[in-house]
Amino acid sequence: MSLLAYQRGCLRWHQHLRCISLYPDSQSRLPKTSHRFSSHHHIPSIKKTRNIGIIAHIDAGKTTTTERMLYYSGLTRRIGDVDDGSTVTDFLPAERARGITVQSAAVTLHWPPLACDTPDHPNIPRSQHPHTINLIDTPGHADFTFEVLRSLRILDGAVCILDGVAGVEAQTEKVWAQANKYSIPRILFVNKLDRDGAAFERTIKEVGSRLKGWPAVCQIPWWEGGKGRFTGVGDAVNLCALKWKEGGDGKDIQKFTIAQLVEEDSSLREEIIKARAALVEALCEFDERLLETWLEYSDDSLAIPPQDIRNSLRRCIIDGSGKLIPIFAGASFRNIGVQPLLDAVDDLLPDPTERPDPEVSLGSIKGGLSELLQGKLSIQALPNKQVMKRAAPKTSIVSQIEACALAFKVVHDPRRGILVYVRVYSGSINRNAALWNTNLHVTERAQRLLQMQASDAIEIPHITAGQIGVIAGLKFARTGDTLMSYPGVNLKTGPPSPLNTLQLRPIDVPPPVFFAAIEPHSLSEEKNVADILQMLLREDPSLHVNVDDESGQMLLSGMGELHLEIARDRLVNDFKAKATMGNIEISYRECILSPTSVHRFVFDREVAGKKGIAGCEASISPLEKAHSDEDFIVTRAGNSITIRIPQTMPDESPRGGGSLPPDLPISTIQAALVNGAVAALARGPRRAFPLHGSHVALTFDPSKDFFGSDTSPAALSSAARIAVQGALKEALKSGNVGLMEPVMNVVISCDEATLGPIVHDLSSARGGHVLSLDNDGNDDRSALERLAIDPKRIYAPADPFASTTGADTSVPGQQRQVSARVPLKEMVGYLKHLRSLTGGRGTFIMSVDKFERLTGPREKAV
């Protein structure tokens, strides 16, 4: 595409908008030149930044929509196609081959393009000024829910895409609920309205009933002649209709005012007027300011200026509760509806400063990041007073934090090496800054900072608070790590305790429930395969690798069969590892049935030519036991580990006095002991499955376990590991090790006719417990009663193709949902079975509920 054509496309769209804005003269301010291909880095203003994600059920059209967004913003010169594997955001070969998104890709685009700027004016829509949109594409498959969660926590807003034929699907509900939990403001795009069977009205009703928010219909579909081809949208905010040229790239849009529609399509005009009235009414229920405006205009909903409506929509969604859901319409694949959706991102979704203070934790202390930075969070004294003595007073240690960032994604880019995507929450990460990793306790230098624009990267000097950027060349940082820039500290020990353990927005990694053995083709390949696996783990912390102590076998575990299959593809096809992955099997767990005695071990060996001596005591028991407040407690993989370090008594220590040296702070001792215990818990004594639901109590008593400079972190880890293994052996000997299996929460969507066979199959053949059978109609009432809204009042234009049978379209189709708890073992291969039971229409999602003890024949069958 030529520069001129690009520029025309951008101007054409915004000219339409200007025609319908309050300021018709703003057209004259359009710029004469485009800066689109300028190599200058645009410095984004925080108020004009949007960190948004696209969430949806698999195949709803996230990637297709993203590709259009990149194209219209000028980042790409042609539209990528999911079906021929030429998209920008699905860039892993494994993703391209399957046409699904696995890793969330983040790209930065400007909307409207930088060329389309106009002077600021409070009454001009935000979308008339270029905004920096950091777009995070999230995966839709249930196996990758964790990946979705991980990206959700760094978002300030989200666009939820629905398939206009399938309506609200199970995965959408799940992600929607998660977005509620993280209070993420959202707008909704009903996509695929060009497809046969598209049902906008039914979808809107489902939004009300299943997503439990009030649908605020901002756009309605425009079907040619009322029943023909999907050609554009009626716009209830701006009181106009937009028609896209058939077969074009979506830049040629014709706009019709309400007056012009009298001739063009009078029934659409009527419907837009109805939609405007319904929209104003809905907003007035939630927003008093609009109610006042409405009264000022003598209850004339058509007279309210569009900007008042936009401001009201914004106020209604900004708390992220999802109580009101602005709805837009389109068909991305036909290039219809994407530019107004981008405008809605600018106009309705919040900038980073409008979001709540991000949550932080420092050990057991929790609070907001700005609270911490303002010295309002009380940082408690640590058990070891000697460490505290060395630390500066708390306000001054906090004031030195230069930047705090969350690494939300690690990607291996074939051209640029390892890229770590970060969101900066405070301060600014500058090129070459030393970054302390609060999870790994290492310092790394941010040698290169980049901004990703489609598949291009631009070098930038810093990444400031509120922005998303990429750090290239880090050797250790993993997805989920917190990075801190703290000038002038010891690079080995990092910022003073407890700041060195600060976690931004921590999330729990769900337990892996499947595993497979990885076999390198030869001994010489082992190291290379292990390195590649480490790389995969940096990218995706929901994958786990354990090396079996006895057989030396590498076991890779993950959250679903597809999750492991994709990991295998990455390993073998992308990284060219010479290895084979064995069968995917269920990952059972082992548990301790009664407490063991205390096992003490003193590790005393040379490791890599360096002497290492350290002691430790361990006992293990079922998890129920309560702990004393003094203990340091961590939870790992469903087990808890407590560490007790009694007061140091200098003269009683076996060697070198009892005072701990500065380079062995208490947090390093704790981390080393935890690592040792975690390693021991990874392999149970009975069947080599990981331990679950167990509690390890470790004691490190410096008066007998500390041996001066010979006590290294490695020696501490080994002492803890061997002491825990001793306790586990005792449990096995006394017959106190049980087996546990993963039990899943399963939600199946099917139609009324197949409900009976599905329920029967679940409860008789699969040993499941059916928890509920929801009929959408019934669910409607209960959900909406909670909102105190009559479902009949939800406005949606009638579907032209739906009601040939005369069915009541106010009640969504007779879709049913079965919720059940079923052992994972019985769910292997279930999709195929469900398809045969439902003629291919049934779908299901599942997630781990918990691990349950196995007894009797089920235990024997493992």
Ligand SMILES: Nc1nc2c(ncn2[C@@H]2O[C@H](COP(=O)(O)OP(=O)(O)OP(=O)(O)O)[C@@H](O)[C@H]2O)c(=O)[nH]1
């Ligand atoms: N008819 C029609 N097909 C569409 C539309 N949008 C997307 N599709 C098709 O739907 C399929 C799925 O689209 P994607 O964009 O890959 O969906 P996704 O939500 O990114 O899927 P995952 O990455 O697997 O989560 C592809 O075959 C698209 O061509 C649309 O507006 N109309």
